[in-house]
Amino acid sequence: NAGVTQTPKFQVLKTGQSMTLQCAQDMNHEYMSWYRQDPGMGLRLIHYSVGAGITDQGEVPNGYNVSRSTTEDFPLRLLSAAPSQTSVYFCASSYLGSNQPQHFGDGTRLSIL
């Protein structure tokens, strides 16, 4: 099993460009989520999904879109990149249930110039 796969691992964008961060999991997890990690801030939830066709906002959703057309995939879209979105982005998945630990991808380091 590959677990949670994120692509790309690194990306540099110019302000105003758009892009999609890909996330795929092969564990048949219902719950998927996106976090951003900034120095001194821990991980903050951007968006999450509890199943195909269902998404909801987390703590810091502005400037990001998500969709969940399949159980396996949960892409994160930056609509118009801003320097404030420079961060490390993590995708995570788990079975439903608060006691289920989340499995994380290896992260994407994104720089917006």
Add this chain to the structure above:
Amino acid sequence: AQTVTQSQPEMSVQEAETVTLSCTYDTSESDYYLFWYKQPPSRQMILVIRQEAYKQQNATENRFSVNFQKAAKSFSLKISDSQLGDAAMYFCAYRSEMSGANSKLTFGKGITLSVRP
């Protein structure tokens, strides 16, 4: 909303010694789960240990154990016989039982642990 506080940004420990990382949280709920995650320089997020709030017994995983004080809302991680590979950032996290499927994981800001040889 729940909050998780890790007040010590950095700690250092001598190899083979024991170190305790502190975490406190604020919640009005009675049912929840607490986690410690490790993030080494490779950037991976690795689950270290998990504690169910309804269990009085402290969780243990090999050299890692927790001191869970529900009334004090405290959840510290003890690392025994510290090894060089334990050097990493450690995050404390909270997940509510009340929200069911929509339950979100709330992280503290993390603590950087260095291990001196």
